[in-house]
Every structure is written in structure tokens, then in C-alpha cells.
Amino acid sequence: MTLTMRPPAAAVRPGLRLALLGLAGLITALDFTIVYVALPEIAAEVGFSPHGLQWVVSAYAVVYGGFLLLGGRAADLVGRRRVFVTGLLLYGAGSLLGGLAPSPELLIAARVVQGLGGAALFPATLSLVTSLFAEGPARNRALTVWAVSGAAGLSLGALAGGVLTGAFGWEAVFYVNVPLVALCAAGAFRLLPGGAGDGERGGRLGGERATFDVPGAVLSTAGITLLVFAVAQGPEWGWTSPGVLGAAGAAALLLAAFAAVEARTAAPLMPLRLFRHRSLGPAMLAILAFGATLQAVPYFLTLFYQLVLGYSALATGLAFLTPTLSITVGNLAGERLVARIGTRSALVAGFALGGAGAALTALATGPDGSFAGGLAGVAVYGLGCGITFNTMWIAAASGIAPHEQGTASGMASTVLQAATGGGLAVLVAVAGRSTAGRTGEALRVATADGLRAVFWWIAAGAVLGAVASLTVPKPAKSP
Numbered sequence: 139m140t141l142t143m144r145p146p147a148a149a150v151r152p153g154l155r156l157a158l159l160g161l162a163g164l165i166t167a168l169d170f171t172i173v174y175v176a177l178p179e180i181a182a183e184v185g186f187s188p189h190g191l192q193w194v195v196s197a198y199a200v201v202y203g204g205f206l207l208l209g210g211r212a213a214d215l216v217g218r219r220r221v222f223v224t225g226l227l228l229y230g231a232g233s234l235l236g237g238l239a240p241s242p243e244l245l246i247a248a249r250v251v252q253g254l255g256g257a258a259l260f261p262a263t264l265s266l267v268t269s270l271f272a273e274g275p276a277r278n279r280a281l282t283v284w285a286v287s288g289a290a291g292l293s294l295g296a297l298a299g300g301v302l303t304g305a306f307g308w309e310a311v312f313y314v315n316v317p318l319v320a321l322c323a324a325g326a327f328r329l330l331p332g333g334a335g336d337g338e339r340g341g342r343l344g345g346e347r348a349t350f351d352v353p354g355a356v357l358s359t360a361g362i363t364l365l366v367f368a369v370a371q372g373p374e375w376g377w378t379s380p381g382v383l384g385a386a387g388a389a390a391l392l393l394a395a396f397a398a399v400e401a402r403t404a405a406p407l408m409p410l411r412l413f414r415h416r417s418l419g420p421a422m423l424a425i426l427a428f429g430a431t432l433q434a435v436p437y438f439l440t441l442f443y444q445l446v447l448g449y450s451a452l453a454t455g456l457a458f459l460t461p462t463l464s465i466t467v468g469n470l471a472g473e474r475l476v477a478r479i480g481t482r483s484a485l486v487a488g489f490a491l492g493g494a495g496a497a498l499t500a501l502a503t504g505p506d507g508s509f510a511g512g513l514a515g516v517a518v519y520g521l522g523c524g525i526t527f528n529t530m531w532i533a534a535a536s537g538i539a540p541h542e543q544g545t546a547s548g549m550a551s552t553v554l555q556a557a558t559g560g561g562l563a564v565l566v567a568v569a570g571r572s573t574a575g576r577t578g579e580a581l582r583v584a585t586a587d588g589l590r591a592v593f594w595w596i597a598a599g600a601v602l603g604a605v606a607s608l609t610v611p612k613p614a615k616s617p
Contacts, residue, residue: 155270156280158325160287162222162263165229165318166256167291168298169198171462172311174440175299175454179308186242192566195437197246199559201253202260203552204363208355210261210548211407214541218266219332221544223323225259228252230319236312248312260551265544266330268535275477278532282473285528289466292436296462300455354399354407361392362556369560372567408549409542417481418546420609421533422553424485427603428530429557431596432492432523434565435499436461438592439516441569442503446586457509461520468524472532475525481533485607488526493600495519500593505583526603533610561599565592 173194181191213221232251239245263284271280302310368385375382400406413419436458443449443457468488475484498515502508534550535543569588576584 152271155329156267156283158322158329159263159267159280160283161318161322161325162226162259163284163287164291164294165226165315165322166260166263167288168295168315168318169252169256171292171295171436171440171455171458172299172302172314173295174437175296175451175458176303176308176311177440178444179303179451180245183308184239184242184245190242192563193242193246194249195562196559197249198253198256199555199562200363200366201250202256203366203555203559204359205254205257206261206552206555207358207362207408207545207548209258210265210544210546210551211351211355212258213262213265213544213547217332218262218269218544219326219330221258222262222266222330223326225255225257225262226319226323226326228255229259230316230323231255233312233315233319237309261544261547264531264535264547264551268538268543268547269540270331273536277535278473278476281531281535282469282528285469285472285524285531286466288527289462289469289524292458292462292465296455296458298455300450300452303451351399351403351405351407354396354403357392357396357399358407361389361396362552364392365389366556366559369563372563408545412538412542412546412549415537415546416611417533417536418538418550420606420611421530421536422550423606423609424489424526424530424603425534425550425553426557427489427599427606428526429554430561430564431599431603432489432496432519432526433554433558434562435496435519435523435593435596437562438565438569438589439499441585442507442512442589443509446503446505446507446582446589447509460513461516461523464517464520465524465527468521468526469528470524471521472525472528476529476532480612481529481536482607482610482612484525484529485533485610486604488522488524488529489600489604489607491522492519492526493522493597493604495522496593496597496600500590500597503586503590503593505586507586522600565595568592568595 177191177194180186180194186194209221209225229252232248232253232255235251236245236248239248267280267284268277271277298314299311302314364385368382368389371385372382396408397410400408400410439458439461440454443454444451449457468491472484472488475487479487495515495518498518499512500515502512502515531550534546538546569585569592572588573581573584
């Protein structure tokens with residue numbers, strides 16, 4: 139009798155592993171545009187208020203941002219494959235619940251579960267990419283493939299969101315995740331390494347005993363979640379309202395206590411010395427600027443296409459081909475730019491292009507605007523966005539020890555998601571400042587004016603991102 143043996147981890151072809159990790163990146167990216175395209179249908183059928191609809195996006199971002207640090211450290215301590223699969227299963231469960239949700243409350247709860255899954259999946263995937271491929275050209279190429287997979291997810295999400303919403307209803311944009319998650323989870327056990335070499339509990343990572351910092355986990359998760367919640371609710375409740383001030387004050391106290399715990403514990407959830415790392419700290423500044431500005435553009439493009447131009451969900455999905463394809467080109471260009479001019483110069487170039495694209499988009503946004511009129515701005519924005527996205531992760535992973543790649547990924551992605559949630563809330567307030575009480579054509583005109591202001595804000599923020607990128611160190615000279 140012949141027994142079929144599973145090939146050892148070392149025998150698995152790197153290309154197959156990278157394809158699996160790319161699929162995971164596609165799944166998390168798919169969520170952004172596939173849900174954005176379905177938002178008007180969700181609002182109409184589930185019964186969200188105009189501002190409450192933001193929570194379909196922000197509920198995910200708040201929980202995602204709050205738990206990313208925990209997910210990243212867990213990947214280092216209990217095994218990246220374990221956390222990867224756990225994240226996939228949570229994400230699939232949240233997707234199934236979202237499709238079945240009959241009310242705003244249950245749909246937001248589903249987005250919370252998806253956020254928990256994403257908070258485990260994203261840093262586990264990113265740390266697998268950065269730990270399985272050696273720093274330098276191999277890792278840069280792997281990060282490029284992962285980023286391109288994300289851009290493909292954005293494009294497929296926009297198209298699938300339009301097709302599925304038009305043919306089967308908004309519920310289908312959640313159900314589509316379930317078979318993808320099942321496929322990815324099944325592949326993980328065959329293609330990804332596990333066991334002691336992957337940070338098994340009770341082992342040692344870089345000379346540190348692999349214990350879990352429970353007080354740090356509780357304090358950081360609660361503090362970051364409350365902080366993003368305060369920023370997200372500020373525009374609706376008022377920045378001086380008791381709820382917002384209370385959440386912000388509690389967040390400040392919890393995060394201060396977290397910092398004190400991390401400075402004293404032997405095995406910190408987030409080693410404070412990583413903030414002083416020559417590349418990670420500056421990279422997180424650039425990531426902060428990116429999340430608060432360029433990351434928000436697809437959300438507002440969706441509003442422009444559907445609420446100002448009157449596009450259907452399917453037409454909106456087709457319109458998203460331009461930015462997502464140009465983002466893909468930017469991802470590919472980013473790898474080459476890093477090799478030729480270094481991460482710092484590539485980041486500055488990415489922010490400059492992204493800001494220029496946002497400014498061109500603002501000029502073309504108005505009640506009489508058109509898709510063709512904004513095409514150049516959207517294409518330039520996508521190119522800059524793709525360059526920036528790829529390069530900022532290369533910068534964040536550079537020089538980080540293998541046993542701390544999950545922690546560094548969690549820190550960097552926490553900054554991204556907190557900035558995304560907070561930035562979106564502020565920009566939503568800017569977009570809607572003159573729409574209250576308006577209907578019909580007056581509402582369409584006011585919406586166009588608000589979106590134009592948002593794109594100008596994003597362009598200005600990208601300038602700050604370029605300035606922040608100047609703190610990223612230059613590449614070391616070859617001896």
C-alpha cells in the first residue's frame with residue numbers, strides 16, 4: 139500500500155505560497171469596493187440614516203484598527219498560520235452574518251465580526267510575506283505581488299459589487315466572501331509553515347520567552363478602539379459632546395496606561411523600542427498620512443458616481459476599473475522605483491502623484507462634472523496611490539527582525555486603519571456640511587460641492603504625506 143505524504147514546508151514552491159497570500163490580500167481588499175458600491179442599496183433596503191450608513195464602513199475600521207496590534211503580536215507568538223486561518227474563519231462568519239442581516243444593528247454586528255477577522259488576517263498575511271521572503275529584491279517582489287493582488291481585489295470588488303447587487307441584491311456582496319475564505323483556509327494547511335519555527339506558544343522568539351502580554355492586549359485594544367470611535371462620532375455628536383469627550387478621555391488614559399505597562403513588562407505586546415527603529419517609525423508617519431487622505435478616495439468616488447452622476451451599481455463598478463488598474467500599475471512601478479531611487483524618494487513621488495491626482499479630480503468634480511472629465515485625475519491618483527501603498531510596507535518591514543515581523547505589521551496596519559477610520563469620519567463631515575435639509579437637484583448640487591471640497595482636502599493632506607516621507611532613511615550605500 140502506498141501512502142501519500144504531505145510535502146514538508148521547505149519543499150513547497152515559493153510561488154504557490156505567494157499565490158495563497160495574494161488571495162488572502164485579495165479577499166481583504168475585495169471588501170472595500172464591493173461594499174462601497176452596494177452602500178446606496180444597503181441604505182435603502184436595510185434602513186440606515188445618511189450618517190448612520192458611514193458605520194457600515196466605520197464599524198469595520200474601528201474594530202479592525204483596535205485589534206490589529208493584538209493580531210500582529212499573536213501571529214508572532216502563537217503561529218502565523220494559526221492566526222491566518224483564524225482570521226479567515228472569522229471573516230467568513232462575519233460575511234455570512236452580513237448577508238443574512240435584516241436590520242442596521244445586525245449588519246453592523248456582522249461588520250464587527252469581519253473587522254475581528256481582518257485584524258487577525260491582515261498582519262498575519264503581511265508578516266508571512268515579510269518573513270518567508272528575504273529582505274531585498276525577493277521581499278520587494280513578494281510585497282509587490284501582494285499589493286497587486288490587493289489592487290485586483292479592488293477592481294474585482296467594484297465589478298462584482300455592481301453585478302451582484304444588480305442581479306441578486308446587496309446581500310450577495312457579503313456571501314461572495316464565503317467560498318473564497320474556505321478555499322484560502324484549506325490551502326493554508328498545505329502551503330504555509332507551522333509549528334515551533336512559526337512562533338509556537340511556549341517557544342522563544344529572538345531570545346524572548348513567548349509569553350502573552352494580557353494587560354497590554356486589553357489596554358491597547360480598548361484604548362485604540364475608543365480613540366477611533368471618538369473621531370468617527372465627532373462629526374455627528376459634536377466634538378465637545380459628552381460622549382465624544384468621554385471616549386477620547388478614556389482612550390487617552392488607557393493608552394497612557396498601556397505605554398506604562400509596555401515599558402515595564404518583560405515580553406511587551408508592542409516593544410516601545412520599535413518606535414525608535416530607523417525605518418518603521420518614519421514609515422508609520424507616512425502610513426498615517428496615507429490612511430487619512432489617499433485611502434479615502436474610493437469611498438468618495440463611489441458617492442460622486444452614484445449620487446452626482448446617477449450611475450447604477452453596475453456602471454459604478456465599471457467606472458472603478460480606471461483607478462484600480464492605475465493602482466496596479468503604481469504597485470508595479472513602486473518596486474522598480476524603490477530599486478532605483480530608494481524608499482524615501484519613491485514615497486515622496488507616490489504622495490506627489492496621488493495629491494496631484496486628487497487636485498485634478500477636485501477640478502473636475504461639480505454638478506456638471508462627468509466621468510470623462512475626471513478620468514485624468516483618477517488615473518494619476520491611482521498611480522500615486524499604488525506607488526505609495528507598495529513602498530510604505532517595504533519601508534515598514536525593512537530591518538525588522540524575523541521574530542518581530544508580526545508585531546511590526548500589526549503596529550503599521552493599526553496606524554493605517556485608525557487613520558482611515560478617523561480620516562473618513564472627518565471627510566464625511568466636510569462632504570455633508572451643506573446637504574442637510576436639501577432634496578432633489580439642490581441635494582445633488584450640494585453633494586457635488588461637498589465632494590469637491592473633500593478632494594481638495596485630500597490633495598493638501600498628500601502634501602503633508604510627502605513631507606512626512608522625508609523622514610524615511612536613505613538606503614545604505616553598498617560597501
